[in-house]
Amino acid sequence: MSVRTLEDLLADGVSGRGVLVRSDLNVPLDGGSITDAGRIVASAPTIAKLVEAGAKVIITAHLGRPDGAVDPALSLAPVAARLSEELGRNVQLAGDVVGSDALARAEGLTDGDVLLLENIRFDPRETSKDEAERTKLAKALVELVGDDGAFVSDGFGVVHRKQASVYDVAKLLPSYAGDLVATEVEVLRKLTGGDDGVVERPYAVVLGGSKVSDKIGVIEALAPKVDTLVIGGGMAFTFIKAQGSPVGDSLMQEDMIDTCKGLLDQFGDVIHLPHDIVVADKFAADAETSIAMSADGFDSGMGLDIGPGAVERFANVLRGAKTIFWNGPSGVFEFEKFAEGTRGVAEAIVEATKDGAYSVVGGGDSAAAVRALGIPDDAFSHISTGGGASLEYLEGKELPGLSVLEEQA
Known part of the structure; x- marks a missing residue:
């Protein structure tokens, strides 16, 4: 990615100038309390550099x-x-987005x-499909910095969003990539092989989360390129159903079964599904549980985690992998009883990292799970701040917020 960077801006001089930072x-909130400040911590260095430069x-x-x-x-008050x-x-927190208090x-x-500024999405123009409306908001943001x-x-x-504060404003001001964005792109380029297309192997991808439809693009993009594709979480049940096993009341997408069958037929030597499942009688922290073999399936209850056999397998x-990308928890980690699968996968990736693997945690729920489980961030090579953006980058999609920076370079 050829863009102007924060260092280029600092070299030009910013003392006394207004700088708009997107x-x-x-961050996740419980009431008014932040439960995971990871994105705030990750965003602070770029802001601090600009502050120090005046x-x-x-x-x-x-x-x-x-x-x-x-x-x-x-509200962004917390x-x-x-x-x-x-x-x-x-x-300071402005009482509005681009209104009288912000100005x-x-x-x-x-x-x-x-x-x-207050939550940019309080203004409907931020996410409008109408470019003219987004541009009006972008111009109001530009007015704030002069x-x-x-x-x-x-x-x-x-x-990955074509929104006013991400895309349209970048066409109106001299635009630069902050340190966080530059680092994320550098990391993801390593997972796609960069300019030479070479990724250190064995290359393993671990995907979890609730729905196959959310990850189908990255599965189709990466399955031909990786050595191992591990699938857990709620999305695993559509694959298990595609193999012919009943999955009770588990989260399952009927309309994706044929797609999963096709993927298993084409990439059966690469895709690894859970060997066993923790089955609960209800979706609750105090649910009664049992273990079911995936090959046999289960007629009642719902799968809320991968089983101990799956964790071991x-x-x-993952033990011998040299490059690992992980996106999505293996179970309902928010309930302690169903967190062991995610914990086991995370610890396996940590061990591989100690043995020299380059490991990337793909943001979102995966990053939240790591911190909820008490695993230090530096146990992995990198923890991304962008779940959906990371996946779309790996799929090879054009990301508007990056392409506009390249156009401005």
């Missing part, structure tokens, strides 16, 4: 899916407080100040 601060930093970000309406439960702690300085606060910024302002794209988790498959 960060990904979409920029007037204005951050735009989203939280959840408010569908263009103001939702107090999705994020502003946590980001203040991370930066060691006060981060007044932006005009009052001095060198090194930081302003966080004529000599610049734009830093540092929210990798949203670069998956660990053996």
